[in-house]
Amino acid sequence: MTSRSGRRRLRGFAGLVAVALLTGCAAGPGSGGEDPNSDEAIAALGETMHPSGDPGAWFWDAYANGLAGAYSTSDDVCGIGRELPPDLESDDVPGDIVVEARESPGSPRVVGRSLSGGAVMWEVPGSCREGAVVGDTVVVSGFGGANARGSTLVSTRTGRAIMQLPRPDDSAQPGDAVPIRWGAAEDGILDPAAPRLYAVGSDTIMSVSPPDPGAADPGAAELEAAELEAADPGADPGVPTGTLNWATAIGAEPEAVPLGDGMIGVTHRLNDRIQILDGTSGEIAVDTAVEDVHALTWLSDGYMLRENESDPAYAFYDLDGAEVERTVGDSQYGFAPGPGQGITYTIADQLAGGTTVGVDAAGRPALVEDDERKNRLRGATVGERDLPDSIIGLRSVSRDGSLLLFSGASGAEPPLPGVESGRAVVIDQRGERVIEWPLAEQGVSVVAGYLLARDGASTHVLLPRRP
Secondary structure: OEOOOOOOOOOOEOOOOOOEOOOOOOOOOOOOOOOOOOHHHHHOOOOOOOOEEOHHHOEOHHHHHOEEEEEEEOOEEEEEEOOOOOOOOOOOOOOOEEEEEEOOOOOOEEEEEEOOOOOEEEEEEOEOOOOOEEOOEEEEEOOOHHHOOOEEEEEOOOOOEEEEOOOOOOOOOHHHOEEOOOOOOOOOOOOOOOOEEEEEOOOEEEEEEOOOOOOOOHHHHOOOHHHHHHOOOOOOOOOOEOEEEEEEEOOOOOEEEEOOOOEEEEEEOOOOEEEEEEOOOOOEEEEEEOOOHHHEEEEOOEEEEEEEOOOOEEEEEEOOOOEEEEEEOOOOOOOEOOHHHOEEOOHHHHHHOOOEEEEOOOOOEEEEEOOOOOEEOOOOEEOHHHOOOOHHHEEEEEOOOOEEEEEOOOOOOOOEOOEOOOOEEEEEOOOOEEEEEOOOOOOEEEEOOEEEEEOOOOEEEEEEOOO
16 A cells, blocks of 8 residues: 655637737746756656657647737537658657538538638538547548448548548447547647547447558549539448447447557446447457546556545556556545546556656656645746746647646636636746737647637637747
8 A cells, every 4th residue: 555745619720819929927946047847956856757649639839929810710610630750859740631511401511721821622511520530540420421320430631531440330320420630640630540449439449450542443432522522322432441340339438548569448327337348359458437537537557436435545457357456545646638638647656656747758857846735847947927827737848848728627726816716827937928818718738739729709720920
């Protein structure tokens, strides 16, 4: 048994929308001329963690330069796809494509627009939903219009079909498929030949391999939507169907989180049940009831359960469901970004995390709460009132850990002088405000490295200023 120290909708481009670039937040000792992101300053905060998952959960370092404006839309944003592989070693931000679902009676459309200028890059009949974009592909339901069947994997660069998704059984409807956000390569582009994992309908997860490009007409793998619309009713549209590796029915309305070793953690909030699947075979390794799934934190090599909140007690389980550790007496905070953003950490990280709250893409600490309940950044110690929100309100961290994203709860007491609640605020490692966005009443998130703020009527993709 272990006891540890206390821890922790306008369409198109909207131009340069109102942006507040703020500086001067009061910072405590350590905010002098030294580099707050030096190796020494980082090491002083704590141990390095081992995050795994989608690198798009951390936002671009270029936001340190402030905002160049925002892309705003009243359509539903399904995700952001890569146009070109970015160089993550520089501060340049790639010219990416935002993929939107535009609803219109009888003829829904999926539109790909350039984030840098708002130009329409492609438009196809069909629909998509939030989370449908992974890497440089998007899952489109009804691709091709009235004659379409099921779901199709489409290139976010060209709007062309790559493959149709197979139907796992007679009851599952592939029109409801969404990709599971498996950890993509650092450049954001998935291996074209790699199997993809999809949640289908409300009860099935399946693995699909793309067709062999040499097995059919090379041109058949990239058909324009217009060609599909022109096809005769009932005709084979010519888009090759992917190979179904396996399909596993897992119960109603699952929430899937990629774990380590190719495993998948599945949460069933309707009946307080969890499962762990082998992503290679589809076999269910663990299927068990828990007292309260809200007390669950997925870890890359298992999961943690909070068993007692008033007198903190936590149990840790491995990927086989066996208990391997238990802590008592101290609360276990999660890291940001975390499982809700597709990022998990190891059991050892959770046990050794000390007071770490925010973690950069390399696993290095960016925000901690020390044993005296003081909030420590790499370059400053700040009071509770000097943060835009409490430490558990941290939403994400920039890739290099130099910036922290907060979003105050709507209707709460203003967290900072002159800053209203419900606003997205980015601070640097000295505690100084770099960005304040006033239109985030419904929250702020990070998608493919970009900050997305929602105000109810519109979604705003905040664009970092290039150096």
